[in-house]
Amino acid sequence: MLELRKVTKAYPNGPIALKDVSLAVSQGEFVFVVGQSGAGKTTLTKLLLREEKPTSGQIIINGRDTTKMKSREIPYLRRSIGVVFQDFRLMPNWTVEENVAFAMVVVEASPRLIRRRVAKVLELVGLSHKAKQLPGKLSGGEQQRVALARAIANQPALVIADEPTGNLDPETAWGIVKLLLEINAAGTTMLMVTHAKQIVDSLRKRVVALDSGSLVRDEERGEYHG
Amino acid sequence: MVKPRTFGYFFQSAGSSLVRNSWMTLASIGTVAVALLVLGVFMLLAVNISAMAAQVEQQVELTAHLADMSSQERTRLQSELEAIPGVVEVSLVTREEAWQRLLEWYGDDRGFLAGWEEDNPLRESFEIRADAAQRMGEIAAQVKALRGVAEVVYGREIIEQLLSITRMVRLVGIGLMAGLALAAMFIIANTIRITVFARRREIGIMRYIGATEWFVRWPFIIEGLALGVVGAVISASVLAWGYYFAVRALVVAIPFWPFAAPWPLLQQLALVLLGLGALIGVCGSGMSVRRYLDV
Numbered sequence: 001m002l003e004l005r006k007v008t009k010a011y012p013n014g015p016i017a018l019k020d021v022s023l024a025v026s027q028g029e030f031v032f033v034v035g036q037s038g039a040g041k042t043t044l045t046k047l048l049l050r051e052e053k054p055t056s057g058q059i060i061i062n063g064r065d066t067t068k069m070k071s072r073e074i075p076y077l078r079r080s081i082g083v084v085f086q087d088f089r090l091m092p093n094w095t096v097e098e099n100v101a102f103a104m105v106v107v108e109a110s111p112r113l114i115r116r117r118v119a120k121v122l123e124l125v126g127l128s129h130k131a132k133q134l135p136g137k138l139s140g141g142e143q144q145r146v147a148l149a150r151a152i153a154n155q156p157a158l159v160i161a162d163e164p165t166g167n168l169d170p171e172t173a174w175g176i177v178k179l180l181l182e183i184n185a186a187g188t189t190m191l192m193v194t195h196a197k198q199i200v201d202s203l204r205k206r207v208v209a210l211d212s213g214s215l216v217r218d219e220e221r222g223e224y225h226g
Numbered sequence: 227m228v229k230p231r232t233f234g235y236f237f238q239s240a241g242s243s244l245v246r247n248s249w250m251t252l253a254s255i256g257t258v259a260v261a262l263l264v265l266g267v268f269m270l271l272a273v274n275i276s277a278m279a280a281q282v283e284q285q286v287e288l289t290a291h292l293a294d295m296s297s298q299e300r301t302r303l304q305s306e307l308e309a310i311p312g313v314v315e316v317s318l319v320t321r322e323e324a325w326q327r328l329l330e331w332y333g334d335d336r337g338f339l340a341g342w343e344e345d346n347p348l349r350e351s352f353e354i355r356a357d358a359a360q361r362m363g364e365i366a367a368q369v370k371a372l373r374g375v376a377e378v379v380y381g382r383e384i385i386e387q388l389l390s391i392t393r394m395v396r397l398v399g400i401g402l403m404a405g406l407a408l409a410a411m412f413i414i415a416n417t418i419r420i421t422v423f424a425r426r427r428e429i430g431i432m433r434y435i436g437a438t439e440w441f442v443r444w445p446f447i448i449e450g451l452a453l454g455v456v457g458a459v460i461s462a463s464v465l466a467w468g469y470y471f472a473v474r475a476l477v478v479a480i481p482f483w484p485f486a487a488p489w490p491l492l493q494q495l496a497l498v499l500l501g502l503g504a505l506i507g508v509c510g511s512g513m514s515v516r517r518y519l520d521v
Contacts, residue, residue: 049434072439079436089431106437108229150435 001027001189002048002158007057009043009213017043018054019213025191027157030184032200033193034224035210041193044210045162048191049081050074062157079107082151082159082188086166088143090135096122096146097131103153121149125179141172145179152183159183161192165199173199197224228440239445240452243421250417251453257413258457258506259464261406262499266465268399269495272392273486279388281484286359288366288380289319292350295374300350303374307354310368315355324348328481338474348481349376379482407506414453414510418446422518429519439519446515447508454507455500462496 002025009018018040025031035041046052047059050066059066066077090099097118104114122128125145135143144164151159161180165173177192177199184190194200200207200223207222208215217225228236244251290307292300300318307316319327325346329336356365362380370378422429432442469492473485 051434075433075436075438075441077436078434083434089427091428091431102431103435105232105235106432106435106441108232111231154436 001025001062002191003058003060004047005058005060007047007054007059009040009047009052010055016213018047018210021057021210021213021215023208023215023218025189027189028184028187030181030190030203030205031192032203032205032207032222032224033191033210034195034200034207038212039210040213041210042162043213045083045160045193048160049083050077079154080156080158082154082156084144084147084151084159084161084164086163088135088140088147088167090143090146090150092134092136095132095134096127096138099135099146100150100153103150107154109154117153118149121153124152124182125149139172140168141175144168144172144176148176148179148183152188156188158189158191161190161194163193163195165194165196170198177203200224228438228444232441233444233448236444236448240449243424243445243449244452246424247417247420250413250420254410254414254417254453254510255457255460257406257410258454258503259460261403261410261506262458262461262503263464264406265399265403265502266461266495266499267468268395268402269498270465270469270486270491272395272399273491274483275388275395276392277484277486279385279392282380282385282388286356286362288354288356288362288369288378290352290354290369290372290375291377291379292352293374293376299374303372304352306372307352307369310365312356312358312361312365313354314357317353319351319353321346321348321350324351332477335474339478407502410454410457410506411510411513414450414507415513417453418450418511418514419518421446421449422514443515443519446511446519450507450509450511451504452507454503454505454510456503457506458496458499458503461503462492462499465495465499466492 002023004021004023007018007021008016010016021040021044033041033044043052047054048061048066050059050069053067057067061077062080064077069077091102094102100118100121101114104117109117118131119128122131125148127142127145127149130138130142135146138146144167148161148164159180164176164180168176173196180190180192181203204221204223207217207219207224209217209222209225292303295303304316304318307313325343325348328348329339332339354365354369356362366378366380369375429442466488470488473488476483477485
């Protein structure tokens, strides 16, 4: 469902962020992407979301080469990908419910469907009782759950979690990871970019390691290392 | 295409920006209103001046306002007038008739004339019809020479002047409006720029959850449109109100002037102003949307 073919990304006047990376992920897989800061993890996320184009190579998502997409097609690509960031990226002056619903407003879902689905995903992440609160009143873990609810509101085939536990204490982090596993178990492909050694090592999922822009390791039941 | 119901969200979004940047909102609306008001004032002036020219142009009539005189003198004067070559008809308009005409001319708005009845300020006059408009010049000269004629009102030579004044008024109005509209557009563009900046977080989120470019743009376009249209509504209202009262006052001061009736003139003008306001608003926000939204 997701394939990178010899992808290289070089920034003008900068180092090469990704070097000749090839990677294939099938539907329903759970993949950790690990590596030091500056290894190319963030660049990888940006390329997958088509925030940036690779210098060379192809990126195929759901059978389509995203590097050849016209700019007006990009929104539709992004609708098939749910994203969660380290810093949650919620609107502080909107309620939890409104934040989640926004993802569906943007894709112009019907109000009925929005109400139904928002209630469902909030229940899934265990925040039904906080639907009317503002994100500022919530703990970090709860805010990340809201972000996750928003990411899956449109039932994307792929979820990219970019250091979703980076700002959370270990216990809270586990709660988020459990949710990601649940979502993955329901068939959603999961790509989790992370620094959390403990999580990676105990789950024994597929691990893809980047180092200075190169893919240095791709193990079926891997560990964090380094 | 964006679905109609999504516009609810757009309007809400635009509305909250307008309220949040209330000072910029007021400044934008104010400049739009002033620009269109200036245009409107000059357009109304032009319409009324050219109405006068048109009226004068068609005239084969001239009016000789009379000094106070006895009825004998008046009868003599009438036969003298009828003797002028080219004159077809001479009819007397008494002060009472003149007053009645004034009342009729005002129709339903005559109320304000009420106090004047007792002290009719109008003069007696002879209305003189000629056989051709071209002879008006010579006839007027002869009428003027007669004793008892206080003033001759007739047009031909002032038509040209009126028309050139009309042209000038139009030009000045459009020129001033263009300058002010440009200023209004830049102020709106700046307002929208501030909104874009205030919403950059939301815009970022919208982008990565798959909002189309138009979805992102619409609220800003609507915000600009609202600024332009509200400004236009204000200027149209002020103009309508002002014209109504100005004409009421001026009709007394210069009763011979064929002031254009407020209806449907003001309606047409309001539509033009609304259109221009909308255009100014959309162009202004378009400038910022292109500059600050499209990466």
